Amino acid sequence: EADIYQTPRYLVIGTGKKITLECSQTMGHDKMYWYQQDPGMELHLIHYSYGVNSTEKGDLSSESTVSRIRTEHFPLTLESARPSHTSQYLCASSDGGSVGQETQYFGPGTRLLVL
Amino acid sequence: AQSVTQPDIHITVSEGASLELRCNYSYGATPYLFWYVQSPGQGLQLLLKYFSGDTLVQGIKGFEAEFKRSQSSFNLRKPSVHWSDAAEYFCAVGPPSKAAGNKLTFGGGTRVLVKP
Numbered sequence: 681e682a683d684i685y686q687t688p689r690y691l692v693i694g695t696g697k698k699i700t701l702e703c704s705q706t707m708g709h710d711k712m713y714w715y716q717q718d719p720g721m722e723l724h725l726i727h728y729s730y731g732v733n734s735t736e737k738g739d740l741s742s743e744s745t746v747s748r749i750r751t752e753h754f755p756l757t758l759e760s761a762r763p764s765h766t767s768q769y770l771c772a773s774s775d776g777g778s779v780g781q782e783t784q785y786f787g788p789g790t791r792l793l794v795l
Numbered sequence: 796a797q798s799v800t801q802p803d804i805h806i807t808v809s810e811g812a813s814l815e816l817r818c819n820y821s822y823g824a825t826p827y828l829f830w831y832v833q834s835p836g837q838g839l840q841l842l843l844k845y846f847s848g849d850t851l852v853q854g855i856k857g858f859e860a861e862f863k864r865s866q867s868s869f870n871l872r873k874p875s876v877h878w879s880d881a882a883e884y885f886c887a888v889g890p891p892s893k894a895a896g897n898k899l900t901f902g903g904g905t906r907v908l909v910k911p
Contacts, residue, residue: 684838713898720883721903721904722885722901722903722904723839725898725899739898770838770839782889783829783841783844784829784841784899785841786831786838786839786840788836788838789836789837791836
């Protein structure tokens with residue numbers, strides 16, 4: 681099972697602040713993902729990466745940005761947080777495999793509250 | 796585009812009773828299928844997955860799921876639930892072809908409450 685870490689676990693911040701949500705994995709997975717999940721709702725993919733220097737936007741439009749400078753690290757940044765960004769953000773990495781057969785492993789999530 | 800439907804938003808079950816969670820998918824071909832569980836305040840944990848072969852798949856924590864191609868379903872079952880099974884359960888599908896991309900599509904989730 682993959683070890684994947686997210687920090688902080690909880691964040692309360694004021695409008696207009698810049699924030700970075702950290703995600704790291706120790707399994708050497710090339711593929712990493714960011715999902716946004718509102719309470720009681722389904723997950724929506726907002727960013728993904730298939731390797732270093734590779735980033736793509738997901739299905740749900742997001743004002744956040746991501747970077748992938750190292751394999752193990754996939755941070756998500758909001759330049760100017762707004763209340764509409766309040767949500768839970770889940771990071772995942774996958775073990776490759778054939779297309780569709782990869783298994784995604786999830787971090788514990790970051791719950792963000794923007795006041 | 797593929798879609799995943801979990802018809803039951805909430806299910807309440809007594810401890811020791813059996814549990815079945817429904818999942819239906821819409822896709823042009825047989826996708827790869829996953830069930831994840833999310834405990835309160837936690838990330839998602841993989842329960843089981845189906846790629847091919849035997850249509851009855853065994854997972855962790857005593858869960859199993861059965862793939863039925865004719866019904867486009869992948870229902871999750873547990874014969875006897877424990878209070879610790881109270882959580883939200885997500886069904887997900889992955890596309891079987893590279894042209895469709897590599898991304899998972901999740902259902903809306905089913906929240907399971909366990910009565911003592």
